[in-house]
Amino acid sequence: MVQTATEQTTMEKLVSLCKRRGFVFQSSEIYGGINGFWDYGPYGVTLRRAVEQLWWSEIVEDRDNVVGLDSSVICHPEVWRASGHIEKFFDLMVDCTDCKHRHRLDQMEDPEVCPDCGSRNLTAPREFNLMMKTYVGPIFDEEHAAYLRAETCQPIFVDFDLVRIASRQKLPFGIAQVGKAFRNEVTPRYFTFRSREFVQMEMEFFCRDNDAMEWFEYWREQRWRYYTDLLKIPSDKLRIHEHEQLAHYAKAAVDIEFQFPFGWGEMEGVHHRGTYDLSRHEEYSGKDMKYFDQEANERFHPTVIETSCGLDRMCLAILANGYYEDLAETKKEGKEQDVRVVLRLAPAIAPVQVAVLPLSKKLTENAEPLYHKLRKRFRAEYDDGGSIGKRYRRQDEIGTPLCVTVDFETLEDNAVTVRDRDEMTQERVGLDALDSYLADRIFS
């Protein structure tokens, strides 16, 4: 079954491509895997690094009023008491006393019957905290328990004053960080969408309460444009979901959602968090977390606007958005056309931006120096194995926007054929003009 360019892929096809081409594997596959954990292979790492760097440039490097932080995954457990995670970050679970299975209450169709064995001998619902627990130091008791961070934003609040002093920032300003977070999800699902270990990219913007709603609108707009303008995701696959119920301290909260193959799913949240977090950490630490405004001669807790997204979800959206199957010419016997799988990735984030493909191994002397020249400026790959058709298909599957083919004519006309992934058109380009031709197509 061939999908048209407007149809979505299925998760099965995406997972299969990701494994086949080395984007994402199941963690510990040789040991049967471990549910909710994923490894990124060579192309996956490159994609992820490119997307992360795009976010970091956009949020931190290109702005004067946002600075970076990189805090430890394990921090003082009091951080999670202050944040409310120890008290409130849980699912309700029920045990079956017959088959001994454990179930999430909100996922049981009939909350009085075990979904596995049908028994009605169930325990009362119990709170199951979603933070992963460990012990620090040589004694394993509650006093020495610590948690893997459930979100990257709390250490930003905890370090607010240290960062402010060292960076000499004045309101309004932001602190951003990228890093791992861990949640002991009872039912991880949808590939890398809901996993137990993931990378968050969060930015907390501190401002005066009077200006907070204006900044909220500003960041909502900025983050929307990030997806449409930088990641090139069409706006009809994106939507804004406004939260109907807000936390008592919040004035506004929206999610940016993407239309995944399994339905709409959150990719990013933009949240007005009020002064809640700084006030809580002041209460629990006994340290003054206020900001002193010299000009106004005022001390107050800044209001916070947060932008929070998941790098794994973002990459999944990019892959799902890029996946297409169409028809291409084939030389297979008895066929004129065959299904082609292609990843239409934006050139800025494609793991390979240019592939150099000599038509024959006799052209190595000409093709290799060209490859070495191009890789200084672009993410490039060299492939001289198999038929040119097969090599094009392979580059299509990993999302390479442009293939440069060196043929015997190159020796005469000093030109190469540049083949476009999406249009499958081929253009003859002189070697003199190649660098700027490629740069125009990749960086614009």
Next chain:
Amino acid sequence: MVQTATEQTTMEKLVSLCKRRGFVFQSSEIYGGINGFWDYGPYGVTLRRAVEQLWWSEIVEDRDNVVGLDSSVICHPEVWRASGHIEKFFDLMVDCTDCKHRHRLDQMEDPEVCPDCGSRNLTAPREFNLMMKTYVGPIFDEEHAAYLRAETCQPIFVDFDLVRIASRQKLPFGIAQVGKAFRNEVTPRYFTFRSREFVQMEMEFFCRDNDAMEWFEYWREQRWRYYTDLLKIPSDKLRIHEHEQLAHYAKAAVDIEFQFPFGWGEMEGVHHRGTYDLSRHEEYSGKDMKYFDQEANERFHPTVIETSCGLDRMCLAILANGYYEDLAETKKEGKEQDVRVVLRLAPAIAPVQVAVLPLSKKLTENAEPLYHKLRKRFRAEYDDGGSIGKRYRRQDEIGTPLCVTVDFETLEDNAVTVRDRDEMTQERVGLDALDSYLADRIFS
């Protein structure tokens, strides 16, 4: 007391500078800290990202035969059984039954007396595993225990075949990854040198056994040159330590050590690991981990040469190597000279490469556009607060190699003063030539 340029700094001075200027803070400081965990502030993050990217370019991006991986921190516990960590990665600990304190046997001067209360009522030594343990899923028992990875290399062995197939690499080739590792050190110490959470950068190079010693020498040489040529650490602060005792499967092992203020310390290990890891994972998983050489028509376990370094240690070495105190002119009353703290960081990795400093706020209109132009190419900072002398000192402390001062003469001669951090010389450079002048100094 003024140190000369050849004397080393002390750890106390380094820790103080790191906190003051936002390189590194204690994690959870407002809660009294948590021993063995550290947060990187704005300049620390920038330094760390630059050093990490330098390693990644050098090891992965600039080579055709090394590919990347990014595996999960938590993987299947069987990985650590196969690697030997569950059985052998421990310290021996002794409990005092009187004062209830726990001690590391190898750190007790008298192993029969409690170092805290002097009691001789001690338990027999017990094994204390250094891996951090957690539980995955809703049931907290031994069957659901998992470990935070103690090193980043094991998942490389576990994923060897998946990566090889997806990347279509043939021997010899390498797989590299950067990521967090966790060790429940009983006595974390020396600032970020021995902490409980740290970033490793490891590369496993798979080759034929016949060629392994040649590759070992190659990588030892490559890694040495990384420190001297790229990080610009003088070779008299580095040394090679050859392991006298080798693991039974290893043919060679060396450490590259740096002369830290507290003494010589390991920064990197280059190890011949034989075929041990792949064989062990084959034994424990039941999956064939051999490589098939088509040309030779042979199946065998590749021999592994490993390069393994710690990003945090590397950054600590860079900071310690760069820290100097010297004398500089001052306008303080009654003084002609004063102590100047300066971080002599290599321009390629300095968090700020160029600072733009208008002599007066009246020059904003001229200085700001220049800053915006320069920041497109260099990591740049704009500072218009306080006396120019104070601003120079601040840039010296964060390691900025070049300051560009815009003064009233600039309006007439279209030139600026470029001040050199190390020589404290000032040179007048025309605005036309500034970009290439700076690039020469920063990228060469």
